[in-house]
Amino acid sequence: SNVLTQPPSVSVAPGKTASITCGGNNIGGKSVHWYQQKSGQAPVLVIYYDRDRPSGIPERFSGSNSGNTATLTISRVEAGDEADYYCQVWDSSSRHYVFGTGTKVTVL
Amino acid sequence: QVQLVESGGGVVQPGGSLRLSCAASGFTFRSYGIHWVRQVPGKGLEWMAFIRFDGNNKYYADSVKDRFTISRDNSKNTVFLQMNSLRAEDTAVYYCAKDGVADDILDYWGQGTLVTVSS
Numbered sequence: 475s476n477v478l479t480q481p482p483s484v485s486v487a488p489g490k491t492a493s494i495t496c497g498g499n500n501i502g503g504k505s506v507h508w509y510q511q512k513s514g515q516a517p518v519l520v521i522y523y524d525r526d527r528p529s530g531i532p533e534r535f536s537g538s539n540s541g542n543t544a545t546l547t548i549s550r551v552e553a554g555d556e557a558d559y560y561c562q563v564w565d566s567s568s569r570h571y572v573f574g575t576g577t578k579v580t581v582l
Numbered sequence: 583q584v585q586l587v588e589s590g591g592g593v594v595q596p597g598g599s600l601r602l603s604c605a606a607s608g609f610t611f612r613s614y615g616i617h618w619v620r621q622v623p624g625k626g627l628e629w630m631a632f633i634r635f636d637g638n639n640k641y642y643a644d645s646v647k648d649r650f651t652i653s654r655d656n657s658k659n660t661v662f663l664q665m666n667s668l669r670a671e672d673t674a675v676y677y678c679a680k681d682g683v684a685d686d687i688l689d690y691w692g693q694g695t696l697v698t699v700s701s
Contacts, residue, residue, distance in 0.1 A: 483690060505686060507686075507687050507688070508628070509688070511627075515693075516677055516691040516692060516693050517619075517627065517677070517679075517688075517691050518655045518691070519687065519688065519689050519690075522682070522687050522689070523687075528689065537646040538651065558626075560627050561648060562627075562629075562688070564685070568628065569630065570641065570643065570644075571617065571629040571641075571686075571688075572629065573619075573627040573628065573629060574626075574628070575626055576626040
């Protein structure tokens, strides 16, 4: 089955750049979506189809996907970006939707 | 605006059953698939089930496929998750989420309902 591996935590200073990876076998051949979940809240879609942003999501959020790694990048990090982030793919072979293990982003 | 409201959570004994509902508004409900995703408090997201817009295709996570059933009533803009043979490890917050246009993105989420399986 598809396993998506993320680092458990990432720490970043305000104004700096945070990069969150999502590793999976040939993930570059799939579309990757990213969700932000703040404490006590429901998840929110922040990136879809590897690099597209839903309306209302700041341009500071960007994504890329190649080979065995997809990456969510948050530029000019703000305190309000502190949250858990999850990657997700659709595995057509198993007809399962798969979430990554999640990364807690801490703003120092 | 898109709104999804889950209900039906509560406390149930091991081996018992519960039916969750997801009431949708703010979009053409009959045109979109709906997911159920759960989250054990303090843990990650786990996808549970998906039903396509017309109800003709349903997919389940291996951990629940013989115990949970997803269904929908397009006349009432509601999706259901029937959960049988519940176990302590099914204790979680259950979210419903609207799919995007291609059955692969969870673009809007409800606020979740808590299910506790305990004697």
